[in-house]
Amino acid sequence: MVIFELGPTKQLNSVIIDFFRKKRVEDINWKEEVRTLEGQNLLLSYTVASKMITKHRFDFSYQKKFLELLTIHLETVKANRTLIYHALGGLCKREKEPEQYHDVFYPVFEIGNIDILTEVNMIILKESTKLISHGTTGLNTWQASQALADWAIQTTSVKNKTILELGSGVGLTGLVISSSTPCNKYIFTDRNKEVLSLLKYNVKHNCDETLVDENNPEGGVMLFSGLVKRCKVEVRKLDWPRLRQGIFNEIESIDLIFTADVIYDEFINLPFLNAIRMFLDNGTKAAIIAYARRNSETMRALRETLVWMELKYKDLETVQPKYLGWEASPTVDLIQVTK
Incomplete structure (x- = not known):
């Protein structure tokens, strides 16, 4: 930043x-x-x-x-x-x-106050020039990532919290939250090799201080840690469809799970929600899922799976752009999931 x-x-x-x-x-x-x-x-x-x-x-x-x-x-x-x-x-x-790849700029400021500001926070991310690259869509920032970050700035629920994000992609959500909210720690995770490489690069180049920089990580070893202002950040490899119980011995207690635009196919609902359930069973208070309304059937299937797994959920108030200039259409929904 x-x-x-x-x-x-x-x-x-x-x-x-x-x-x-x-x-x-x-x-x-x-x-x-x-x-x-x-x-x-x-x-x-x-x-x-x-x-x-x-x-x-x-x-x-x-x-x-x-x-x-x-x-x-x-x-x-x-x-x-x-x-x-x-x-x-x-x-x-x-x-x-x-x-x-090219560089994409994300100014973070209260949009209504632009005429009285003298400076803004600027997050600069390296992103793919193509929507699909190396067989994944995770090398670009998507709408729900910006909406989730905007919501986190507008709420008080992240204060002093440790947050783990499933499917961080290129890292915008966590970099906005770690630089613009009083959260305690933010853990970026992904499982695709190309995405992890780009994610680490972006987090590292937006950090104020580097604490750990691992060049040859293996398994679930942490790839990077640093400081963004007073918030500690980490980048970890986490294959959530194959999440193992031992991971909870490697990371500290997680207060909140964040995830944005990872639900695009109903066939991943079960492994995705199984991962969330494992975190909830290990002390995590809630998971916040952000998704754009692109496919009503996929979202219907997600809600049905939540009911089948006996997980509680509620729809949060629809967020509007206030600190990031993302497109408000299609609407981005946020769901809070608890036990």
């Missing part, structure tokens, strides 16, 4: 943040300040020409579209477009062939 300082012209900050979070360019509200050469120069210096962008592999196609639609807007309002044309030409000269 890094602290990203916003520009001195507060009216442009919403445009700057929209750029970093890759808001649909057609929906960006171009401020009057972009009509002046001074405003354009300032906007460029905090977006496509910023050190943050030149240092990382930020989506070239998005940068290009951002500048193209800005020129169209300036033409519409009959403003000078010379600076933007020059920036667009420079961007095209350094455009590269699409890579396997």
Whole structure:
């Protein structure tokens, strides 16, 4: 996580943040300040020409579209477009062939207060440029991960808690929670080799301090641990469909289980809920499951399996974007599961 300082012209900050979070360019509200050469120069210096962008592999196609639609807007309002044309030409000269991975930025701030902020927390994740890569969808951030993180910031239930996440993917949920809430410890887990490698990379590069960095882990050995602010974080390999009782001798007591967008097929419901039950049987208070409403049959099957396993569940209040700029459609549901 890094602290990203916003520009001195507060009216442009919403445009700057929209750029970093890759808001649909057609929906960006171009401020009057972009009509002046001074405003354009300032906007460029905090977006496509910023050190943050030149240092990382930020989506070239998005940068290009951002500048193209800005020129169209300036033409519409009959403003000078010379600076933007020059920036667009420079961007095209350094455009590269699409890579396997790129860097994705996640500004974390109270969205309604953008006009009074001078800086925001910025989580930067390395993610796949493809939705499916190496036979998995776990190399990208999905909607429910952002919704679960947003919910955790808005609630008080994570204070001083130790949280373990099943299927952490590239790590956004845990990095947001560990950097923006008073949780005590966050344990990232996954079972896919490629996902674990990327997960470790992302957690390590967003940590304030490294405690353990294991290069050749075996079995369930911890891959990494560090500190994000005051929260201790760990990355572990955990194959939850084959969860063994001995794992509870290796990790400390877990207060909460978090999981987001891991339910996509009803055939994994039983092993998934068996893993949750094992944690509940070993002292975990509750599991929070976040999922986007993509397939009603899959969700119906999940609820039926919960009833069949005699696990209690309740629907939590639907969360809306407040600290992360995720799409609110389709709706993301959150279920709390207890014994």
